[in-house]
Amino acid sequence: MRNELHPRLRDLADLRDGRLTGTRTSAVKEHVGAGCDVCATASARFESAVAAIAEGPLPAPPRSVVRQAVHMFRAKKWAWLLEAPGRIVASLVLDQRMELVPALRSSVGAERRMLWMVGDHELAACVVLRGGHAEIVGQILPAEDDGSSQVVGEIEAMRNGRSVAKIPLDADGGFALRGLSYGTYALLGRVDGAEFVVAPLEIGDRA
Amino acid sequence: MTQTAAKDTDDDASLVARCLEGDDDAWAALVERHGPVVWAVAGRLGLSHEDAADVFQSTWRTALEELSRVREPAAVGGWIARVARHQSMRVRRGYGIARKSWQHVAREDVDVTLPEEDLEKLEMRSKVQGALGRIGERCADLLRALYFEDPSPSYQDIAARFGMRIGSIGPTRARCMEKMLGELGGDRDAQ
Ligand SMILES: [Zn+2]
Numbered sequence: 001m002r003n004e005l006h007p008r009l010r011d012l013a014d015l016r017d018g019r020l021t022g023t024r025t026s027a028v029k030e031h032v033g034a035g036c037d038v039c040a041t042a043s044a045r046f047e048s049a050v051a052a053i054a055e056g057p058l059p060a061p062p063r064s065v066v067r068q069a070v071h072m073f074r075a076k077k078w079a080w081l082l083e084a085p086g087r088i089v090a091s092l093v094l095d096q097r098m099e100l101v102p103a104l105r106s107s108v109g110a111e112r113r114m115l116w117m118v119g120d121h122e123l124a125a126c127v128v129l130r131g132g133h134a135e136i137v138g139q140i141l142p143a144e145d146d147g148s149s150q151v152v153g154e155i156e157a158m159r160n161g162r163s164v165a166k167i168p169l170d171a172d173g174g175f176a177l178r179g180l181s182y183g184t185y186a187l188l189g190r191v192d193g194a195e196f197v198v199a200p201l202e203i204g205d206r207a
Numbered sequence: 208m209t210q211t212a213a214k215d216t217d218d219d220a221s222l223v224a225r226c227l228e229g230d231d232d233a234w235a236a237l238v239e240r241h242g243p244v245v246w247a248v249a250g251r252l253g254l255s256h257e258d259a260a261d262v263f264q265s266t267w268r269t270a271l272e273e274l275s276r277v278r279e280p281a282a283v284g285g286w287i288a289r290v291a292r293h294q295s296m297r298v299r300r301g302y303g304i305a306r307k308s309w310q311h312v313a314r315e316d317v318d319v320t321l322p323e324e325d326l327e328k329l330e331m332r333s334k335v336q337g338a339l340g341r342i343g344e345r346c347a348d349l350l351r352a353l354y355f356e357d358p359s360p361s362y363q364d365i366a367a368r369f370g371m372r373i374g375s376i377g378p379t380r381a382r383c384m385e386k387m388l389g390e391l392g393g394d395r396d397a398q
Binding site for chain 1: 225226227228229230231232233234235238239242243244245246247250260263264267268271272275328329331332333334335336339350351353354355377378380381382384385387388391392
């Protein structure tokens, strides 16, 4: 049966709702009555949508149950970042946060120095809080640097799976990621052809 | 790079893709969207509130573990519903064992199943609610007035409420329903 011979959805809907009137009525009834598969399928889809609307929304699960399921994501998402094939996972060597007294930890302008090993490289960074925002200023260099190393690469701050800042390393392996709001980050980067990840990195006055 | 937070209107495939990039909001949107089906499946299979809550968590834990291996991300809702049914049936088998051991579980609490057809109806209810959220407020309100409100308002009432002529209710409804079926069709074709 050719397409243009099928009644419009509007006519099928009117037929269903008992509102089909006028000159097309008999033609539509005859067509549908003859057992057109296409129209039967269209009507069935219409009918199942109407039935689902009529039943209304499904009851929402309790909020506490939903919240628990939402929270289970946190642990796993770091695993995805860390398990990516070929990616070096940076290992934390030093975190000055551990040594700071709590009062200093939350004060504006306080610096937190950190050091990671990234394969054959060292990543040294300083996290500075500036009234609600933070900056990470750092440098990646070969661990056996004799002062003549030329570093090529880039670094990217990711939050909630989204890139919030991405910059190339300068020739000395230096970088500054600025204007980061407080939260949990992953630093993704490439240095001298190797991909690496630092995660999770908590930044903020509660960190 | 600028990306916006996951929204209710994002399709399942893009939510899954964002989850795999570590996007908390996308995961939360996925749980909000398909959580009611998971909860309804556990309820239909007669699980206690506590067991339903356990099934809810185990279903989402499975989803999390398997997300990167889901073959049809656009059809992730149907897949999650089936995981929920599987997890619920496991708990039900426990009820059966408890009945044999302790006899204090009623017979009717053991022989419950959720046939594919019923599962699809639950999924459809969930999809239709999602689609209503994407076809525009006026269309959604009209379809709800026509097919959800009980008692169903007369065409005169609808005409007055929506500020339209009675003669244009039919065509408008058809256009809204076409939009709705278009939204649902995208889901269906993906399976
Ligand atoms: Zn036809």
